[in-house]
Amino acid sequence: MADDKALTPRSEDFAAWYNEVVLRAELADYSPVRGSMVIRPWGYAIWENMQRALDDMFKATGHENAYFPLLIPMSFIEKEKEHVEGFKPELAVVTHAGGKELDEPLVVRPTSETVIMAMYAKWIQSYRDLPLLLNQWANVMRWELRTRLFLRTAEFLWQEGHTVHATAEEAEEHTRRMLGVYRTFMEEWMAMPPVTGLKSESEKFAGAVRSYSCEAMMQDNKALQAGTSHFLGQNFSKQFELRFQSEAGTEEYAWNTSWGVSTRLVGGLVMTHGDDQGIVCPPRLAPVQVIVVPIWRNDDQRQAVVDKAEAVRAALAERGLRVRVDAREHVTPGAKYYEWERKGVPLRIEIGPKDLEKGQLALAKRVRGEDEPRKEFLPEAEALATVAERLEAFQSELLERARARREANSHRGVTSIDEIAEIMDAGGGYVYTGWSGDPAVEQAVKERTKATLRCIPGEEFRSGTAPARCVGGEKDAVMEVVWARAY
RNA sequence: CGGGGUGUGGCGCAGUCCGGUAGCGCGUCGGCUUUGGGAGCCGAAGGUCCCGGGUUCGAAUCCCGGCGCCCCGACCA
Incomplete structure (x- = not known):
């Protein structure tokens, strides 16, 4: 690397x-x-x-x-x-x-x-x-x-x-x-x-x-x-x-x-x-949903922010959330951010001396939209009250993002093996075509494109117009199928 | 199982061509200073150089044999 x-x-x-x-x-x-x-x-x-x-x-x-x-x-x-x-x-x-x-x-x-x-x-x-x-x-x-x-x-x-x-x-x-x-x-x-x-x-x-x-x-x-x-x-x-x-x-x-x-x-x-920073855990499966990072400059501050961090943890745990405080000494806050981001923790709360003064918490989401701020500063009570719904929202965003990506990389109405090959070489994805049910066609696609027949999709995944011809070119289609390179 | 690559402190690598007794970065440990996006300085520990044999005064380095791992192909949740 x-x-x-x-x-x-x-x-x-x-x-x-x-x-x-x-x-x-x-x-x-x-x-x-x-x-x-x-x-x-x-x-x-x-x-x-x-x-x-x-x-x-x-x-x-x-x-x-x-x-x-x-x-x-x-x-x-x-x-x-x-x-x-x-x-x-x-x-x-x-x-x-x-x-x-x-x-x-x-x-x-x-x-x-x-x-x-x-x-x-x-x-x-x-x-x-x-x-x-x-x-x-x-x-x-x-x-x-x-x-x-x-x-x-x-x-x-x-x-x-x-x-x-x-x-x-x-x-x-x-x-x-x-x-x-x-x-x-x-x-x-x-x-x-x-x-x-x-x-x-x-x-x-x-x-x-x-x-x-x-x-x-x-x-x-x-x-x-x-x-x-x-x-x-x-x-x-x-x-x-x-x-x-x-x-x-x-x-x-x-x-x-x-x-x-x-x-x-x-x-x-x-x-x-996952992204280039690390994995991303959907909140419902995340081992730790919220990581709390206390920040201090001296021992007095340390005591105060760690106490607050612990109080925040307890308050969120009471709401049924999985929360951990990272109070390790000799590890800088920045290093902790990277570490928990790599491990995919959905939400981070930072608590420093300035936050204590202002009665606020800093919230950072693991994955941000283009227009979202890097960190949000919220009054403590409001922050605590909204963490659960923020996690739920994040969960939905991940699903929607993944669904949009799947659809953006699904190619419908494809009618030839050559076209499947082109799509595979241009970055791949799911390719929907007609199929006669002939195993020889399945074999031909596999040899030519390295894509395999992933499935005959359930009704809701099928294209609006059913394909008329088999992708092999010689017969009528009797069903629609999905091709892709696979793990 | 076929083709290619690789094996050196915990991790990543240099050194191998051209033999002279092993080095760098990261990490680890200790001390001090630090801590709002991957800290700094000082010091320290840590290696049968994959294994076996051979050549040589001398092998990480050359030769022979073996093994492991990685990548690419045929089979697979």
Whole structure:
């Protein structure tokens, strides 16, 4: 980087910026084991806030948490044909334990469909046992060759929901409901507005009938698959004999869904809102929403401003806000500003001797609009009374900004593969075109443009006029699709 | 797994071509002075130069072998 203090600007090298900001905001660090990472307290606090919000939403939609084991018998993974083909290349396998070779190798879970189905088969006998709606928070392992902090690591943290339903319709509906939960979470908590839709056959989850996803656009205009929800049909039920007696007395295979989001979301948050100063935390997920920096010249002043800072913290904490006072000595106020900006704290309050005299507080917002002042000086009471609404406003601004950026970089009405290639080379973004459903066209676009079919967008994302022709040029379009280069 | 690069105090690097026993910046520690946008001065600590072998009076430097990491491609939340 240019000097030790500044980050590589995003415009110069987005990938380098991302690595630096993740390390220097102390979200994570490289671990001794290649491909795996350490999530540091600041990064983990963001994840915990995500977990809490999501967990509440899962509970509100009728789910309970459970925990299934890390190790899965190899034979389980092998039961579902597409599933094993999809995951085999990235399995880590335990072959020895207790000093002996195991009779059957154990797979470190890459996902838990198989072991969970095996247990569900034991627990479910009747339609009265349905639906069964469980979720687990866990770590999983997928042996990746090319890794990046948060975005793709060998081990990562996630949640995986696994549900069982009596009918296909109900399972399909649930699959979509959870996609909606993810979308709501991403918009309302992360201020990251995804395009949601159906995955093509080639991009769907290994073993699913249909996969849906949330595709969030990062600041380099690449898509990040930020959450997926799968309708599994009876594929796993049939392999694991997950049957139930229906109301009519017949024996039926159950219908399943699974859905997950991971610590990848933290990477998405960084790449959605971060700037050249550091990361930007949406207030609802920020580990610290308000940082209070006391400023002094001598010991008398120090005592007075630190006392005031502490009083401000207490007053805001009472209003349910997450506030911290940075009273470190031998670190100048300016250094503290940079540090907390790098870590993305949404709002800073400065308290110096002049503020004490005037009974005011200085407020600085992490991201300013063009016409907004660098700092605002407000009477203390007014400042305290408005902090919460300022944070809410900031949250909305981030969402609107991200949505505007997504739309500004979405290209509709594109009719040729050449045009997709041009757009990709000119900075990328989401490209909407018609598609016949022919996998050969999908492959051709990928080879020519490096863009992949991100999804068949849901109704509200579709263009006003449905495309008439497939982007491949030879057939009529039967649907509209979104192309983008992706993480 | 293929192609390229790189490995030197905690971090970033110079030194390697042309062999002579390791240096710079940042950080860390101590002291004093400082503190409204990345403080200053003085002092100090900290290194099996990735590993193994070879050449040489002598290797961070040359030779051979290995390993790690990074970047670029094929697969992926």
